[in-house]
Amino acid sequence: MTDSTESENEKMDTTIKPSSLGDVASSVTRRAPGTMAMGRGLEARGIHAWFGKNHVLSDITLDFAAGTVTALIGPSGCGKSTFIRTMNRMHEFIPGTAMAGEVLLDGRDVYAQGVDVTKIRLQIGMVFQKPNPFPSMTIGQNVLSGLKLAQLKVANKDDLMEECLERAGLWNEVKDRLNAHGGSLSGGQQQRLCIARALAVRPQVLLMDEPCSALDPGSTLRIEETIRHLSDSMTIIIVTHNMQQAARVSDYTAFFLSDNGPGQMIECAPTSEIFSRPRDKRTENYVTGRFG
Amino acid sequence: MTTSVIPAPTRPWVASTKDRLFDIGIFALALVVDLLLVAVTPMKGKLAYVFVFAIAYVTLSALRQFIVRGSASAKDAFVSSLVAFGAFVTLLPILSIFVTVIEKGSKGIHLGLFTHDMSMATPTDPLSNGGLLHAITGTLTLVALALIMSVPIGILTALYLTEIQGRFTRPIRFLVQAMSGVPSIVAGLFILSAVLYPIAKNYSGFMGSLALTILMIPTIARTSEEVLRLIPNDLREAGTALGGTQWRTVAMIVLPAARSGLVTAMILGVARIAGETAPILLLTGGGDKVNGNAFNGPIGSLPYYIWKSFNAGSPESITRAWAGLLVLLILVLVFFTIARFLGSRKVAK
Numbered sequence: 001m002t003d004s005t006e007s008e009n010e011k012m013d014t015t016i017k018p019s020s021l022g023d024v025a026s027s028v029t030r031r032a033p034g035t036m037a038m039g040r041g042l043e044a045r046g047i048h049a050w051f052g053k054n055h056v057l058s059d060i061t062l063d064f065a066a067g068t069v070t071a072l073i074g075p076s077g078c079g080k081s082t083f084i085r086t087m088n089r090m091h092e093f094i095p096g097t098a099m100a101g102e103v104l105l106d107g108r109d110v111y112a113q114g115v116d117v118t119k120i121r122l123q124i125g126m127v128f129q130k131p132n133p134f135p136s137m138t139i140g141q142n143v144l145s146g147l148k149l150a151q152l153k154v155a156n157k158d159d160l161m162e163e164c165l166e167r168a169g170l171w172n173e174v175k176d177r178l179n180a181h182g183g184s185l186s187g188g189q190q191q192r193l194c195i196a197r198a199l200a201v202r203p204q205v206l207l208m209d210e211p212c213s214a215l216d217p218g219s220t221l222r223i224e225e226t227i228r229h230l231s232d233s234m235t236i237i238i239v240t241h242n243m244q245q246a247a248r249v250s251d252y253t254a255f256f257l258s259d260n261g262p263g264q265m266i267e268c269a270p271t272s273e274i275f276s277r278p279r280d281k282r283t284e285n286y287v288t289g290r291f292g
Numbered sequence: 293m294t295t296s297v298i299p300a301p302t303r304p305w306v307a308s309t310k311d312r313l314f315d316i317g318i319f320a321l322a323l324v325v326d327l328l329l330v331a332v333t334p335m336k337g338k339l340a341y342v343f344v345f346a347i348a349y350v351t352l353s354a355l356r357q358f359i360v361r362g363s364a365s366a367k368d369a370f371v372s373s374l375v376a377f378g379a380f381v382t383l384l385p386i387l388s389i390f391v392t393v394i395e396k397g398s399k400g401i402h403l404g405l406f407t408h409d410m411s412m413a414t415p416t417d418p419l420s421n422g423g424l425l426h427a428i429t430g431t432l433t434l435v436a437l438a439l440i441m442s443v444p445i446g447i448l449t450a451l452y453l454t455e456i457q458g459r460f461t462r463p464i465r466f467l468v469q470a471m472s473g474v475p476s477i478v479a480g481l482f483i484l485s486a487v488l489y490p491i492a493k494n495y496s497g498f499m500g501s502l503a504l505t506i507l508m509i510p511t512i513a514r515t516s517e518e519v520l521r522l523i524p525n526d527l528r529e530a531g532t533a534l535g536g537t538q539w540r541t542v543a544m545i546v547l548p549a550a551r552s553g554l555v556t557a558m559i560l561g562v563a564r565i566a567g568e569t570a571p572i573l574l575l576t577g578g579g580d581k582v583n584g585n586a587f588n589g590p591i592g593s594l595p596y597y598i599w600k601s602f603n604a605g606s607p608e609s610i611t612r613a614w615a616g617l618l619v620l621l622i623l624v625l626v627f628f629t630i631a632r633f634l635g636s637r638k639v640a641k
Contacts, residue, residue, distance in 0.1 A: 090533055095457070122535035132526040136548035149536030149544055194530070201535055 040106050041066040041235050042087060042124070042205050047101035048262070049082050049091060057082050058262035060101075062254055064205070069227060069236040071246035071271065074256030074286070079263025080239045081129075083256070084207045087237065088124035089117050105205070122150055125203030129210040131190035133182030133197070140178035142193055146201040160200060168196035169226045188219020195226060206230065208238040212245065224249050243287055247275055255283045318356060322349035342384075346377045393617050400615025409592070410580035415601045415609035424619060426582045426592035430497065431623070433586045434576070434593055435562055437501035438508050443558055445505075446512025450557075453513075454520040455528075455542055465517075472510035479506040480571030488575060495577025497586035500593070503571035512561040519553030520546065552634050559631035566624050569595035594620040 042064040049057035057079040064070050072080040085091040086099050089110060103110045110120045133142045143161045147154055154160050161178070165171040170192040174185070182193055191211055198206060208227070212220040220242075227236060227249045240246050246253050253275070254268035267280050278284045285291050307315075326345040330336065335344065350373045358366035405423040413422025449468065453461055483503040492499060523546050531541030547554070577590030578600060594616055601613035 088533060090529065093529060093532060118535045118537055121533055126533040128526060128530060128533075130526055132524070132530045134527060134530070134545050134549070136545070136551065145531075145544070146534035146536075149531055149534050149540050151540070197530075197534065 041068070042237075043102075043104040043107075044083075044087065045102040045104065047083065047086055047103070048099060049079065049086055050098040051082075051094070052096045055262040056258075057086075058264050060263075060265050062265065062268060064235050064237055066204075066235050067231060067233075068251045069231045069238065069249055070252040070254060070268075071250035072237065072239045072254050072256060073241070073243060073246050074263070074266075075258075075291075076241070077263075078256040078258040080256050081209050082263070084126075084209060084237055084239055087205070087207055088121050088126055090121070090126065118150060122146075122152075122201050123203055124205040124207060125198035125201065127191070127194050127198055127206065127208045127211045129213055131187055131194050131214065133185070133190050133193050135181070135183055137182060138179045139174050139182055139185070139193060142182045143196045143200050145197060150201060152201065164196040164199045165193075167199055167226070167229060168192045169222055169229070170196055186219070188215045188222060191215060191219065191223060192226060195223070195230075199230070203234065205235045205237070208236065210239050210241060213241065220245070243275070247271060255280070255286060257282055257286070314356065318352050319349065322352050325352075350374055350377065390621075393614065393621055396611070396614035397616075397618025397621075400611040401618065405615065405619070409582050410597075411582075413580075415604035415612055416606040417608065419608055419611060424594070424597065424616060426580060427594045427597040427616065428619065428623075429582055429584075430576070430579075430592040430596075431566065431594045431620075433497050433591065434500050434504060434572070435566055437498060437586055438504035438565055439558065439562060441501065441505040442508040442512055442561060446509045446557070446561065447516050447554060449509070449513040450516030450520055451542065453517045455538065455546065468510050468513050471506075472514060474507070474510075475570075476503070476507055476568050477570040477574075479503040480574040482506070483571065484574050494588065495575065495590045496588055497576055497583070497591035499575040500572050500591070501586070503575055504565040504568060507568060507571075508561040508565050511564045512557050515557035515560055516550075516554055519550045519557060522553070523549050555634045556631045559627050559634070563624050563627045563631070566627065567595055567620055569599060572596050573599060594623070 044060055044062045044064075047057060047060040048055070060079075060083055062070075072083065074080055082091060085093075086101075087103055087110075091097055091099055099111075105120070105123060109115070110124075133139075134145055137145060140161055143164050144157055146152075147157075147160075162171060162175075165174060170189060173189060174180075174193075177184075182190060185193060191214075195206075195211075212223055215223070224245065227238065230236060231251075238246075238249065250271045252268060253271040255266045255274065255278075256263050257266050258264065267274070267278065267283050269279070274283065275287055278287060322345055325348040326341060329344050329348070330340050350370060353373050354366045354370040357369040400419055402420060404420060405425075406428070407425060408421075408423030409426035410422045411426070449464065452458065453465055453468075480503045483499055483506075487502060488495070488499050527545050527549060528541055531545045532538070536544065572593050572595050576593060576596060578596045579590035579592045581592075583589055583591045598613045598616040598620070601609045601616060604610075
């Protein structure tokens with residue numbers, strides 16, 4: 001994980017700082033059995049984004065080292081969600097959008113010509129703001145839906161289902177009713193079901209777009225625990241409006257802000273630093289609640 | 293801890309007995325005024341009773357509210373009784389049709405209707421001779437064929453309009469809407485001149501189904517489009533974010549989520565064409581015998597049977613026509629009931 005303000009772009013090519021190398025090493029040893037290698041993480045290089053003519057995101061360069069949790073904070077409309085949607089190419093799902101820059105997964109640009117976009121989305125999973133289990137499927141089918149959608153074969157579906165629900169912290173609550181509809185779960189359980197569903201295709205990176213904003217504190221706590229567990233085996237980027245949440249779950253925090261123009265990244269640093277001694281006055285104002 | 297006394301549950305917003313009595317009083321008063329006015333003025337007939345009663349009731353209930361609560365309440369009472377009357381007027385022709393068809397049609401209903409055709413009977417024969425078997429099987433054949441052709445086309449059109457949203461979305465949506473206004477005789481004449489005369493050269497159920505398909509596609513396409521639009525975009529995004537292609541996402545997530553609505557669309561399409569007469573007269577050739585081959589030779593159908601029986605003119609044949617109408621009405625009603633049932637069954641959220 002590299003801190004990057006615009007002036008530091010030159011240094012960016014080193015990609016991984018010694019401190020984050022330590023994270024990778026330790027997470028490799030802590031990796032849950034059966035999970036895939038995490039790779040080198042995700043790097044965003046000079047990302048811009050547009051909706052039609054509206055320039056919403058300007059020149060974001062950020063590295064996400066493997067096995068770290070990075071929180072993106074900032075006021076509404078500053079482009080955090082748009083930014084993570086450019087990571088797994090969901091940005092282009094909305095008609096009339098455009099982007100510039102590179103997103104490197106294991107050093108390869110996900111926007112390069114000839115890249116299979118569905119493969120990218122398998123490697124970079126996503127959990128949405130609103131829990132959205134598939135209504136026509138049971139809990140079990142929901143977990144395995146990614147395999148069916150991408151037409152992947154797996155040796156033992158039951159084991160995979162159990163493993164994913166276990167990792168999402170939902171197994172004990174649903175193991176006796178895997179054939180019930182996903183809609184019969186509470187909001188927090190549905191969101192953990194969506195996390196389990198995202199895990200089933202074994203992504204290297206998990207993007208979470210305000211995953212707890214529709215949930216009560218109890219469910220939020222469960223999901224935060226889940227995030228901490230998952231970070232042993234994957235890279236997580238989480239957008240959140242809840243600064244306590246960012247402080248609780250993330251290793252790094254990036255502050256985004258739009259000043260009547262496109263959204264920019266003001267600063268990115270280890271989470272403890274962002275909340276204790278931010279370098280930028282605007283960050284300090286935001287994290288101390290003076291605006292936003 | 294102190295024990296709190298739980299009060300008895302009450303519903304202070306429910307109308308009191310006095311209010312109810314007043315309501316009944318107003319109703320009775322309106323009835324009296326109605327009877328008097330119809331008796332003393334030249335207005336006569338059932339409709340006069342209905343309309344005079346409506347005016348009397350609306351005025352009296354508004355007047356009562358004006359006295360009790362003032363003009364705002366009076367306006368409120370005026371409009372709500374007017375709305376209730378409007379709903380009643382809408383129901384009037386439907387109820388009237390039902391009553392007439394059941395009353396006249398039930399005389400011609402007997403078990404033989406469902407086991408015999410008209411090949412050994414003429415419309416003027418006694419009612420116990422012959423039956424509707426050829427017409428019922430014919431209508432079911434025509435509807436089934438039209439369904440097989442129009443459902444894929446209709447749903448694919450709806451998918452183009454909601455999922456692909458290509459360059460032609462607007463013109464196609466416009467054309468589909470325009471198509472739903474095409475008079476059925478036009479569809480019939482089109483198939484007659486474009487297919488039957490130059491190519492098929494013979495009446496058949498298939499020709500009829502082709503015309504019915506033209507009429508059915510817009511209904512299915514528009515209803516399916518509405519249904520597919522209700523599927524939240526979240527689900528499409530979730531499917532795509534899990535590495536599904538657009539086709540896999542639509543087939544595995546969007547269509548199953550819309551399943552009950554799509555079934556409703558199909559059945560509304562069936563209800564739209566089940567009683568269609570003009571193209572049937574032009575294209576199927578009628579026939580009094582059960583014809584199992586939809587692709588060759590004349591085939592009977594309920595609308596054709598009704599038309600033919602009315603034309604025969606004898607009291608027996610006219611009763612036959614009413615019986616045919618009753619059977620057709622029941623058939624359409626069954627389709628609608630199934631549609632309502634399937635449509636109201638919620639898929640788990």
